[in-house]
Amino acid sequence: MTDLSKLRNFSIIAHIDHGKSTLADRLIQRTGGLTEREMSSQVLDNMDIEKERGITIKAQTVRLDYTAKDGETYVLNLMDTPGHVDFAYEVSRSLAACEGALLVVDAAQGVEAQTLANVYQSIEHDHEIVPVINKVDLPSADPDKVKKEIEDIVGLPADDAVLASAKTGIGIDEVLEAIVTRIPPPKGDRDAPLKAMLVDSWYDPYLGVVILIRVIDGAIKKGQNVKFMAGGTTHLVDRVGAFRPKIEQLPELGPGEIGFITAQIKDISETRVGDTITDVRRPATEALPGFKEVQPVVFCGLFPVDAADFEKLRESISKLRLNDASFSFEMETSAALGFGFRCGFLGLLHLEIIQERLTREYDLDLITTAPSVVYKIHLTKAAGEAEARTIELHNPADMPDPNRIASIEEPWIEATIYVPDEYLGSILKLCQDRRGIQKNLTYVAGRAQLTYELPLNEVVFDFYDRLKSISRGYASFDYHQIGHREGDLVKMSILVNNEPVDALSMIVHRVAAEARGRHMCERLKDLIPRHLFKIPIQAAIGGKVIARETIAALRKDVTAKCYGGDISRKRKLLEKQKEGKKKMREYGSVSIPQEAFIAALRMGEE
Template identity: 85%
Template sequence: MTDLSLIRNFSIIAHIDHGKSTLADRLIQHTGGLTEREMSEQVLDNMDIEKERGITIKAQTVRLNYTAKDGETYQLNLMDTPGHVDFAYEVSRSLAACEGALLVVDAAQGVEAQTLANVYQSIEHDHEIVPVINKIDLPAAEPEQVRAEIEDVIGLDASEAVLASAKSGIGIEDILEQIVAKIPPPKGERDAPLKASLVDSWYDPYLGVVILVRVIQGVIKKGLQVKFMIGETEHLIDRVGCMRPKIEQLPELGPGEIGFITAQIKEVEQARVGDTITTVKGGASEPLPGYKEVQSVVFCGMFPVDAADFEKLRESIAKLRLNDASFTFETESSAALGFGFRCGFLGLLHLEIIQERLTREYDLDLITTAPSVVYRIQLNKSKTEPAGELMLHNPADYPDPTRIDVIEEPWIKAVIYTPDDYLGSILKLCQDRRGIQSDLTYVGGRAQVTYELPLNEVVFDFYDRLKSISRGYASFDYEQIGLRPGDLVKMSILVNNEPVDALSMIVHRDVAEARGRGMCERLKDLIPRHLFKIPVQAAIGGKVIARETISAMRKDVTAKCYGGDISRKKKLLEKQKKGKAKMREYGNVSIPQEAFIAALRMGEE
């Protein structure tokens, strides 16, 4: 049993690539969590994609023992949280499990968009924040300027900010001393009814679902019959322990401690992040506040390039779902692409990571349809059906336009940080995407722009365009602000007068024509020529708004006529003309798979 005054629970918050995972490595190494031989770079990032991209996808935890200068040995529980906006809910649950946070800011780049978003979340949880200015050994480092920026932008006192370099190991001892001195110990009654917050869960092939918990009050031990208050399920705990970062079994977890439990749970779906765990007998009456259902924001269709791989794709998606409860899927069929799945994601990065994991870990070749968001449609009464509300995930399910009263789309509030030189181009990009500017302020030499934008304009390639316009210097963070009505229509693509469902999309009426023209021009280059003319059209309902024609391949039927009367040639050409008319009537246009992939991957120009 650990004395509460000797426990410190903290997380590390930072913008992507400011050195969060490297700092975690140094803290583990310095406190002897792993030996020199067992250390690897980004030891808490256990997926290849995390290491390659330098991002954290899953929140990780580690328990360290540190003997401070005052002679006491402290138990430090470190939570390495994801920095990306898609995983904001996971971050909020991890922060709720701590009493303090290390704010890591890059000495060369200063405060950025996600630094702010996560710091404000941390402040909402009443955390004690310890500023750390990292990478001070870089030639471009300006620690004093960054110190001033932290004070101006965030409003934190940075006079005692630790100057450190996680890579070189500078200032690590100072950071540990600040954690012990500034971050308050947890509070909690050992004899009170058990209340533990479910911070995260993941699937282990040997242990089943492993659940990361923070005990608020009471004690968790092996053999205890517990209840998940929101999931309303009961389980028997068969293992209690902590990560150092290797798994270590413990007899119990007391108040204020962070560790893991297993209870032979087979599906991550049952262990929802943010749930409250209590005992079946004499348990708590109220769950902890802050729980919310995780909702998918972006949807797209995933189809195997080879139709024979459908079962393999089904198995692979089911295995991935074991580890990631925020990813949803259901079967879908398309006339053009065959059988596949309609998948829901937390955001674009989440989509990209799932897609990459399916390709890498399960060796699948996939076609992904254009990403779309969820629309809410108010339907009026028809002769056969009553009025009602429809949540539309797939453009193919768009109802009859005469039944639509109002169609609403999700909007976001985006905060963009950019050097002054690129401000004009970024404002133009946001205006082109139907953005409404709500704020523009200056922080040092950089502009902070706040825009309200429709999410369906952002899911295409907004982030890529933003990065290319600003040469990678702009940073972007967003939060959802609800649904608003919009003048939205379904744009269908017709090839040889046949609609191609996989290419249909929901767009704003003002940009439909430009988007349709771009898609038709692209398909004209991608679909091979046939022996008859092929019209490629973009249409809204029955009205064609753009058209391109793929010219026919011409066979010279008069080549075998040497001299003779002209009527012989005319006769052959007439015969060819009739044949072409018949072919146009009955002929099928085969669109090769590559054309689909290219059209869908290019998104929009």
């Protein structure tokens, strides 16, 4: 049981690649959490994919003991959070469990878009924020300029910001002292009924479901019967502990402490993030406010390349869902691709990470359909209906009959883009091309801050990649949804040999439909192998064809055996061949190879 005044709960927030995980490494090393031999770089990023890409995907917790300059020993609970916009849900949960945050800003790059988003979340939780200017050892570092940016953009006093270099170990003691002196201790009543917040849960093959909790009031110990207030289930706690970062079992967790419990739970769906855990015999009167439900933003279909792998895919997705509660899935079938799943993600990077984890961790070959967003379709009033209905459309193949549609609404986002001045013109053009509406343009410390409203449909394809390539990686991008707006949207179908291919259908704005359709037809012409008959590839909106390409037939020289003789003999053979090809086209089926699907669906990545 730790004295409340000696506890400090804090998270590290920053833009992607500003040095959060490296700073966490140094803090663990400095406080003796791991020995030199046990240490590895980005020790809290325990997935291979996190280390390879240099990004944090899952928020991680570690408990450290630190003896301060005043001679007292403090218990520090550190939460390392992701920096990318797609994992903002992980950040919000971590911040709810803390009283303060270290705001890490790169001394060379300054304040970026995601820094702002995470800081504002932290301010909403009424946190004490300690600015840390990292990478001061770089030749291009300019700490004074960054201090001014923090004051101008974020609105935090930065004259007492800690100057540090996580890589070389400069300023680590000052960071630890700032945590102890500036971040307030948690509040809590040990004698009140148990009230603990369920911050995160994941599946461990040996321990079952591991639950990360933050105790608000009371205490939780081994052998205690606890109740999940929202889930309504009761469980017997069989293990209580903390991560240092190795697992350490503890007799109990008291008020203000962060740790984990296991209770022989096999189904992670019983452990809803944001739930309140209380004692069965002496329950709390009311639950904690919890977190808002996570809303998937981008949808796409995942299909196995080999249809025999469908059961393996079902099992793999279910297992992965245990470790990442922020994506959803439901079964779907496609005439072209067979059985698969329609999955919902928080953004494109999230989609990419889940797809890569399925491929690596579960050894699956997958086809991903074109990403799409959730559209709201207002239908006209049908006979016998009391009022007109509104439906949500996740899959373009399920689009209702155009005659029934009164209007279609698409989701819009408000995007904040930071970009150096020399790339501003190209970025403005990119946003205009994507139907963006400019809201604001200001200059802060020699960089432009752009605010644009954009349709999410235009962003999910290749907007982020284009933004990075235009600005040579210097632009930063953050967004939040601002609701649905009506748009002139149409369903574009791709027909191969007059047969619609449902996996390639997409919803596009009428203005962009022709260019997108022509591009898709050209790609498919190169990708589909030639058959013995001519194959038309068409892009169509309803019954109107807007683009067409034709794959020429493979020719067999039927006149080769005619040497000399009358021309009518040759003509007869050619006519016979022509009739045969006509018949073939009517009855022949076109086999589209899986590689063609994969390449065509990657169209937006070029």
